[in-house]
Amino acid sequence: MGGHSCCYKQKLRKGLWSPEEDEKLIEHISKYGHGCWSSVPKLAGLQRCGKSCRLRWINYLRPDLKRGTFSQQEEDLIVQLHAVLGNRWSKIAAHLPGRTDNEIKNLWNSCIKKKLKQRGIDPHTHKPVADGGGGGGGAAVSSEKNSAASSDMQVPPAGTKAEVVLHELTQAAAEESITSGTGKEVLLDQFLAGHETAGSGGCRSSLGYFPFGLAAAVWPSQELAMPAVSIFSTSMASAPPPTCFDGAAVGNWFEGDCFAGGRRSGAEESRGGGGGGMFPWLELPPSSKDMEVQLGGDGEELKWLEYLHGALAPAPQTLFSAGTQFAGNCFSNWQQNQPFLPQQQQIQAPEIYSKDFHHQI
DNA sequence: AATCTTGGCAACCGCTCCCCG
């Protein structure tokens, strides 16, 4: 009982990792990658089970971890996402670059829960606790697991990232039926349908959708559909960009899966850009799902790059200034990398891309 | 100073999912 098949074979260490063990694991993975986790301990010379190695790497040794205390923005985002996703920590972590599910789970259980209770909010239902005590508590105890999946699910505020996640969930059924090709177009149409009004000068709260909110304001949807579908990965379908038009959200989105598909797809590799891609300062773990995505061609990618450049160039600091350390890094990297297209690939931005987006926001 | 309590965090455990033969 307990333990895993890989643990039966030999006496394996448990408990805290020593610096020597960490060193061995880091050295092995940085040289050879992890491959099959069950074979890692043997190859790395560790008396641990593969599962333990995986956990240690993911939660502690991975180079792209942010570490340090959570910012207020991160905490707020976790609360919002929890209201939508419930205890699905890995899903929540996917929206917080550099943070692990374990870290977020620990933060929730040790800190956020308490704060919410102090504010009179039930951490399970995300609703105010009824006066008089007892009643609310009883309800909360009933089902913490997947609390958000219940009919009590709270609709997150418009214009927040959590709203996007909710949007994602509500479209899940439709997405499931979509496999490829025309399916993507259908999905994109659905996606855009909710955002096209952004450019019409309305004060819709999702006006800040990025880049689609902006794109819809400038690009005819047919033109947008072409590069968006081909450049961004299929995971775009399940991970729309953030609604908040602030630095943190943009940063998160840049570092998120939806952008990863673009960075790692065909054209980037064909340029031999190790660590390069659209945004060379972003480092992401490989995702086989994203690797499958092919670009329609360099022309499309360049168009998209040029569009982003045009969109951000007017005031990138505005976009990157808010919140997270990552957002700050984005800006400094932006400064260092401009222009981020190699000279020979610079193209003249079409007239359509050169509008002042900020007037539209 | 000694003991107890609390909070934060790392790691383990058991389960489910997914892939492959």
Add this chain to the structure above:
DNA sequence: ACGGGGAGCGGTTGCCAAGAT
């Protein structure tokens, strides 16, 4: 279709340091 193995996820436990008594 089915079973086995690996990976991933969420819940839980245990350790340790800091603060309280």
